[in-house]
Amino acid sequence: MNRAVNVRDAATTALLRDAPDTGLEVLLLRRHASHVFGANAYVFPGGALDAADDDAELRVRCAGGAEAIAEAVGDQGFALAMAAIRECFEEADLLIACTANAPVSARRREVLRAALNQQTACWTDIVTEMDLRFDLDALAFFAHWTTPAGPPKRYSTRFFAAAAPDGEARCDGLETTHVWWARPHAAVAAHDRGEIELMTPTRATLESLARYPDAATALAELMQAATVRVP
Template identity: 55%
Template sequence: MSRNSLMSDGVTVRDAATAAVLRDGTEGLEVLLLRRHGGHVFGANAYVFPGGAVDDSDADAVLAARVSAGVDYARACLGETGRPLAFWLAAIRECFEEAGLLVGCSHLPAEIPAGERDALNAGDRSWADVAARLELRFALDDLVYFAQWTTPPGRPRRYATRFFAARAPEGQRAACDGHETVDHWWAGPAAALASHDRGEIEMMHPTRVTLERLCDYEDVESALAGLMADGTVSS
């Protein structure tokens, strides 16, 4: 699919990227869920993975030059799009913006100043500028591409979203941004599904299907290997 496609219902389908961030908890595999702000037009109050629309700036050559690994993997997965690296870089950016976590980085500073995330979210600093200031190097193959979901016709906003999975970075703490996201939960996949079944939380269908897939795995290593081996799912 091209960057943006105008569908028959007149709503532009925007490219998007999201990442299921995984960690090994005391009782098994856990995944990071963020609660979206209630004022959102799309997915208000739903518990989701960090993610959002792919920006033109995610295809910036300056960012691409900071990719240290995984270029061949990204092109093998999404070579038909003409800008495959942008989806991975958007997923990494969204994790930082919404959850405060830098996934998919082969090089990180010893300490990440909180002001960098704030400046990025406020639009005072570009993603390329933040990457340069923190001297980031991106390892795209640390993010496993496993699904694409397209919002069905009839919705006010529609997205063709690529789903990735990544290991949570050690030594970093997740924190919602207070604007796009208002709460975070490291949840066991089965526990999150049970909470949704009881009507305690809102959840969109692609999130639920992903959690059902994650129930098959006991830890991060097996989850990443299994999602990669199973190949991508499109819907």
């Protein structure tokens, strides 16, 4: 029996912010218990690449950073960066690396996000309605992990980092069920105590982030080409 599992391209984003008293925090979302891959694990917002992530309409809305992303990530760099941005909106209700020139009401935004999650609207539709303009210079590509061979699913995931935008993250109740702005070392310690689930790439990223005092320092270093990327 052939049990080979296709490897899907994916993108995820470590969203960073500073807390007044504790310093650097990173956004973690708990995956729904019904998932066959990573059930209940705390992860960064992310997911598989969609064909529409490379839509020409999205490219013309990019003010900067597309060439740098392509050089760092490869031929699919733009689409993967767009997937990272889209997934942050889908899973956490946060818009990163972009500006909305036609912002919508909170109720309309909720409707648009639900339609995207239910696949009754595509990302390009939402980008057009909100008149989003992208600046990919705000994204730092810093790692590439591929799920080991074997069922049930495999992903070739590019890891990005970005400053968290204003506004609070909200889980969608479908893909994600809990929001945690965690200090990196606290999340690792909670995993060591058996209190939460972390997948290997998430834990490794948290261990790396734990050495930074604040979001600005972390992003500045992650932007550098010498940053370690894990095959």
